[in-house]
Amino acid sequence: MLEGVLVDLVPYGSRFTEQDHRWENNESVFWSGAGERNFVSKAQIEAEHKRRSESTQRRTGMSFGVLTKDGTPIGHFGYNWISAHNRFADLGASIGEPAYWGGGYGTDALLLLIDYSFRMLDLRKVWLSTTTLNARVLRQMEKVGFKQEGLLRQTALMDGVWADEPIYGMFCEEWPGYTVMVERLGLAAKAKTNADSV
Numbered sequence: 001m002l003e004g005v006l007v008d009l010v011p012y013g014s015r016f017t018e019q020d021h022r023w024e025n026n027e028s029v030f031w032s033g034a035g036e037r038n039f040v041s042k043a044q045i046e047a048e049h050k051r052r053s054e055s056t057q058r059r060t061g062m063s064f065g066v067l068t069k070d071g072t073p074i075g076h077f078g079y080n081w082i083s084a085h086n087r088f089a090d091l092g093a094s095i096g097e098p099a100y101w102g103g104g105y106g107t108d109a110l111l112l113l114i115d116y117s118f119r120m121l122d123l124r125k126v127w128l129s130t131t132t133l134n135a136r137v138l139r140q141m142e143k144v145g146f147k148q149e150g151l152l153r154q155t156a157l158m159d160g161v162w163a164d165e166p167i168y169g170m171f172c173e174e175w176p177g178y179t180v181m182v183e184r185l186g187l188a189a190k191a192k193t194n195a196d197s198v
């Protein structure tokens with residue numbers, strides 16, 4: 001378990017997969033899936049879990065569940081793709097419960113994931129992409145210290161509007177460490193004021 005101030009990252013077990021049907025069909029997919037609006041059945045989700053668990057293909061990704069301090073499962077963060085040879089990872093992030101957006105939970109989860117990537121996996125670089133309409137992620141990239149490294153033009157169709165996809169990266173030597181970032185962003189103070197308000 002990776003222990004944060006607002007959330008913990010834990011194995012993506014049944015208490016999370018039970019939420020998948022809601023999370024795969026709500027507004028969070030529109031943002032994490034760059035404009036997708038899914039209608040996915042429980043049977044499709046179960047079939048996908050079965051396919052993955054039985055697959056003999058080498059896995060290059062990994063998901064953590066995001067758990068609040070009171071034990072509520074609220075989303076998943078992890079790796080879409082880890083390249084061991086190149087020592088980089090493409091990160092994926094989604095707080096599936098919209099009620100928890102904007103409260104710092106996703107940022108605490110991201111800090112934990114970055115810290116794990118550099119300190120435990122010994123990666124050289126992490127990166128992620130989003131869309132220019134995703135204001136929460138754009139702000140998050142700025143405050144966490146990612147640098148924009150590229151821009152895919154008009155690759156996301158979001159409710160009829162073509163949006164660009166910026167790509168953000170961070171090198172290991174640019175990472176000040178989890179504790180420094182928690183202090184810098186005031187997340188510990190947020191933990192106290194948000195504890196009873198969600």
Ligand SMILES: CC(C)(COP(=O)(O)OP(=O)(O)OC[C@H]1O[C@@H](n2cnc3c(N)ncnc32)[C@H](O)[C@@H]1OP(=O)(O)O)[C@@H](O)C(=O)NCCC(=O)NCCS
Pocket residue numbers: 028029031032033075093094095096100101102103104105106107108128129130131134135136137139140143
């Ligand atoms: C993106 C996500 C992980 C961010 O986590 P979070 O816990 O919401 O992030 P935070 O609350 O720490 O920070 C969001 C920032 O955006 C700001 N923000 C919140 N709502 C906003 C809005 N509607 N417009 C502009 N900025 C907004 C917040 O004020 C905050 O900035 P601040 O710390 O300077 O006040 C989470 O919102 C999420 O999972 N969203 C849905 C799926 C998604 O977008 N996934 C990412 C795909 S790349």
